[in-house]
Amino acid sequence: MKTFTMVLAVLPAISLLTGTAFAQQVPNAKPDRPISAQDRFYTSDQFSNTVSVIDPSTNRLLGVIKLGDLTPANLSPLYKGQLLVHGMGFSPDGRTLAVISIGSNSVTFIDTATNAIKHTTYVGRSPHEAFFRPDGREVWVSVRGEDYIAVLDGSNFKETGRIAVPNGPGMTIFSPNGKYGYVCSSFSPETVVIDAHTKRIVGRIKQDSPFCPDIAATPDGRQVWLTLKDVGKVMVFDAKPPFAVLKSIDTGAITNHVNIARTPRGQFAYVTVGTQNIVKVFRTDSFEQVATVPVGALPHGLWPSGDGSRIYVGLENGDGVAVIDTVTNRLLTTIPIGQGPQGVAYVPGAVPSGDGMTNLVPLEKANGKVQLTLSGQGQSQVTLFDQGQVQILQAAVAGLPPKQPFTLGLAANPDGTGAVQPLAKFMTNPAGAAIVNAVGPIRQIVTDATPAQRRYLVIRVGDPDAPGAVVQRQATTN
Structure with a gap:
């Protein structure tokens, strides 16, 4: 016992x-x-x-x-x-x-x-x-x-x-x-x-x-x-x-x-x-x-x-x-x-x-993706999810001032200057971050286009109708 x-x-x-x-x-x-x-x-x-x-x-x-x-x-x-x-x-x-x-x-x-x-x-x-x-x-x-x-x-x-x-x-x-x-x-x-x-x-x-x-x-x-x-x-x-x-x-x-x-x-x-x-x-x-x-x-x-x-x-x-x-x-x-x-x-x-x-x-093979980084004031990670001829863009934005309006867009120049085509406007949360989405044939023009047709992802201060200074721009392609 x-x-x-x-x-x-x-x-x-x-x-x-x-x-x-x-x-x-x-x-x-x-x-x-x-x-x-x-x-x-x-x-x-x-x-x-x-x-x-x-x-x-x-x-x-x-x-x-x-x-x-x-x-x-x-x-x-x-x-x-x-x-x-x-x-x-x-x-x-x-x-x-x-x-x-x-x-x-x-x-x-x-x-x-x-x-x-x-x-x-x-x-x-x-x-x-x-x-x-x-x-x-x-x-x-x-x-x-x-x-x-x-x-x-x-x-x-x-x-x-x-x-x-x-x-x-x-x-x-x-x-x-x-x-x-x-x-x-x-x-x-x-x-x-x-x-x-x-x-x-x-x-x-x-x-x-x-x-x-x-x-x-x-x-x-x-x-x-x-x-x-x-x-x-x-x-x-x-x-x-x-x-x-x-x-x-x-x-x-x-x-x-x-x-x-x-x-x-x-x-x-x-x-x-x-x-x-x-x-x-x-x-x-x-x-x-x-x-x-x-x-x-x-x-x-x-x-x-x-x-x-x-x-x-x-x-x-x-x-x-x-x-x-x-x-x-x-x-x-x-x-x-x-x-x-x-x-x-x-x-x-x-x-x-x-x-x-x-x-x-x-x-499916269509489930491919391209990942990009936007750098400047803070850093954001961007993924382009292939859906055939278009992609769903999702950006995890970070490092920006809190509760402020910004615009994600496509710029003509690598430094974000020149004409910018808006993709999405967004407001940062109290931590200065946001999840931003857009849909379109984006990969074709930010990674695959000829130099004359190439565009660059940027984030600018303000709304699309009144864009301000560039705070982040496309830095690298993985």
Whole structure:
């Protein structure tokens, strides 16, 4: 009996050292599951309108699930596919993926074993993220273009009700025990806590700014972390009443998403910082920053593996997934995927049997890109995503004065002088940054044209009708 007692006593210590059954991962605090060929990592690719499917046991792209067409085909009034594939969540049993398409106001439910579409539900204007309640009975969709959470039945995916929240709900995540739903806002400086069963607001947390795109609950059930993209911060509050703010941390311009990993060394928050192309790592007990991991162009969504040993990061302007080892906090590899990954999800045991290749299609050659840099006052990264004859331009602008108007355009001269053809006007956020988009045959004239026809990307102060001084201009071509 003495020997048996001693063995039981050391089991918890062994689990902490090895990261096995006693550790828990997000979102539902389930026991660790070692990485295997049954797992899948998914990205929602906004510009190719695809879902990329990766086998994390080999870190290989298996193919994509095509939900829509490239531009300009998707601009037709008769278009029936999905547009701006963006957000992502999954069911507690790992059998269903919920994929949000902002432009078509839809939630597409996909069978993870067969990659087949089960159902498509259309909701209100510009939904952003969807997530299943931990018991699987409901799906809560944050309808960011309006002021409510659309509640869908977890079995037939039909809308059953709405929960009124502050304008512009960005995302909902649930407490591990399913008691609370935490909803941050992208248009109002307030996060609300909702009783998941009564559907009533039971707590309110003041955000440091109005623009929260992402929120995560720690698997130990103690904290909630959220990002503030416009001011470059993360906030942390107590997951239980009275939901007091615990910490506000400056992280950097275009702070996108946050997620949590439990490892043998403790519990850590991983935060993507877009304009710096890095992931910052913080302890959740002391809030100390312990690592900075360079990952690639404009990191966006991220999610831990089922055992917390890796973090998978979507690179919005890099058409790739960066894989981070959580023991060393170093980049392991980068996997090519579809265009402009946004939301992501790691689903342990997504494919219970077989190779999981059914209904996948190869990544198309049209998914090429050109990357440029604009330098001067600050620096901006620009990616041109090929869509056939045209490209979608996305610029991650940084280093400019905050809350000021600027114009992105095409200049006749390399120094930005001369005639300038405006592409997009924009306003910088309080951190002096912005995400700017345009569409057209831009690559052909900024990289491929003859000297006489060549144009150069520039950013100038002011509106297109009254352009001012050049602050950034095209510097290099990668």
